[in-house]
Amino acid sequence: MKPRDQHKAGQVFSATLHLVQQKGLAGITMSSIASAARIATGTLYIYFHNKNDLINALFTECRKNALNIYFDGYDENAPFKTGFKIVWMNIVKFRMEHFDQSVFLDQCYHSPFITETTKEITRKMNQPLYKLLERGKEEKHLKDMDNSLLLTFMAGSINEFIKHSKYSGRKILPYQIDQIFELCWDALKS
Amino acid sequence: MKPRDQHKAGQVFSATLHLVQQKGLAGITMSSIASAARIATGTLYIYFHNKNDLINALFTECRKNALNIYFDGYDENAPFKTGFKIVWMNIVKFRMEHFDQSVFLDQCYHSPFITETTKEITRKMNQPLYKLLERGKEEKHLKDMDNSLLLTFMAGSINEFIKHSKYSGRKILPYQIDQIFELCWDALKS
DNA sequence: AAAATAAATGAATATTTATTCAGTTAAAAG
DNA sequence: CTTTTAACTGAATAAATATTCATTTATTTT
The missing domain is CATH 1.10.357.10 (Tetracycline Repressor, domain 2)
Incomplete structure (x- = not known):
């Protein structure tokens, strides 16, 4: 089996914080978070329920x-x-x-x-x-x-x-x- | 012709402020604003472009x-x-x-x-x-x-x-x- | 009182966005 | 090296939301 990337959740957090600072909480989408974190949208749902x-x-x-x-x-x-x-x-x-x-x-x-x-x-x-x-x-x-x-x-x-x-x-x-x-x-x- | 209701924009503003206080800026929708202001969604677009x-x-x-x-x-x-x-x-x-x-x-x-x-x-x-x-x-x-x-x-x-x-x-x-x-x-x- | 006109409606449509999923890749176990 | 398994992908789908529009209503003008 392939193990989870230990750093991925951190990448997602960083990307989200960066986006919120720029556009506010109302301006973030799951796909913008994913692309800022350089992962696929679907991958977000492996680490977070929603x-x-x-x-x-x-x-x-x-x-x-x-x-x-x-x-x-x-x-x-x-x-x-x-x-x-x-x-x-x-x-x-x-x-x-x-x-x-x-x-x-x-x-x-x-x-x-x-x-x-x-x-x-x-x-x-x-x-x-x-x-x-x-x-x-x-x-x-x-x-x-x-x-x-x-x-x-x-x-x-x-x-x-x-x-x-x-x-x-x-x-x-x-x-x-x-x-x-x-x-x-x-x-x-x- | 029918004139615009002078108080309507104010009603919309009040309703929006009330909703934002409750749910934050990310939690408001045009239809929720309209219904809180007791007007139809379409009416919002008479008073505001979008x-x-x-x-x-x-x-x-x-x-x-x-x-x-x-x-x-x-x-x-x-x-x-x-x-x-x-x-x-x-x-x-x-x-x-x-x-x-x-x-x-x-x-x-x-x-x-x-x-x-x-x-x-x-x-x-x-x-x-x-x-x-x-x-x-x-x-x-x-x-x-x-x-x-x-x-x-x-x-x-x-x-x-x-x-x-x-x-x-x-x-x-x-x-x-x-x-x-x-x-x-x-x-x-x- | 009738005509004219713009406001008002809210269901229909368009757009955006969250979530899923069939297929692919990569790591670990045997 | 093969098998197994779970991560990973991103296009497809579902859900939510913005916007439009045909129709109705209310007010002013003539």
Whole structure:
């Protein structure tokens, strides 16, 4: 028997992300995905049950990927601010280096593709972030506000800047990132 | 002869926004728009040349609407901070009270529907915002940073919070808005 | 009140896109 | 080296969706 190509699913994911970044979620077809991944349309159906399946699998993969990156290098024994900055910088890193994934995730939230099951699975992935914020509040480093307010401020302030920079083709400079972090920290610290 | 129903285009716009909020841009069909607007499919083509046309017209309309709201009550003779706060609060107002438009605009940016012409037309609508920021920098109220950084911070910090609150079905309380404004102002003031 | 005209309808048609499948190829097992 | 088996192909089919059009309805004009 012939074994499955280990890299093919990854090729399909990359191709899909690339297409969605260019044309949006509404602009992709199974045949455009296949041809971008340099395989036959039929082959897609060996790896994924259907289009819905493909998108849900990729969505879950991107979320998993994002959360892994967020806590890359995080040490819970280090001082809070150190850990907080690492996670914040990792969020930036994910949004910048995996901008296509970022766009794909954004587009999916309001799409008809993502199932309740997938939403439930991926919602749970936020736990470590909430745990981080709880720690910050317990240790009196962060203002005693709702997790949702803290989390959205933490991510949102940088999000729009990266989007806008990418669209206008402007390069993001390290000092700009540092500047925005300081603004954020001053805002959130208690 | 029979005149055109003056309200019909508006009905179509409302129906489209409602559907996009529910199912995303990828989930709408001409027949679903028609039935949500309580008209026949064919009638859509009296008011709009085709689906692309409809979406571009609605996109332009939403952008126009947003910018109008942003400067509602703005008086350039008032002190800068007063005007800045009015505009900031109006951005919040637009995002909250016209959340469906906000979602639609977000989804369109990466879609295959929006033409270069529409992008060009709507890009120009940002001028008054840039003018406001320039004034702030000239009068030394705002930090001397890129307009894009200032504008995205101004809008982005609140954006994510509103989105998240809407999804989790949590009510946004006035004091939360005031809190976030203070954080923003402290961040941006020179 | 009748004629004229354009809006409105929704079923029919055209187009696009997802999915399948008969045939082909390539790897592994014997 | 032959057999077996599953991946792979892409044209064919099915399903979904955009668009058209013959017909009906409503409004204005004369």
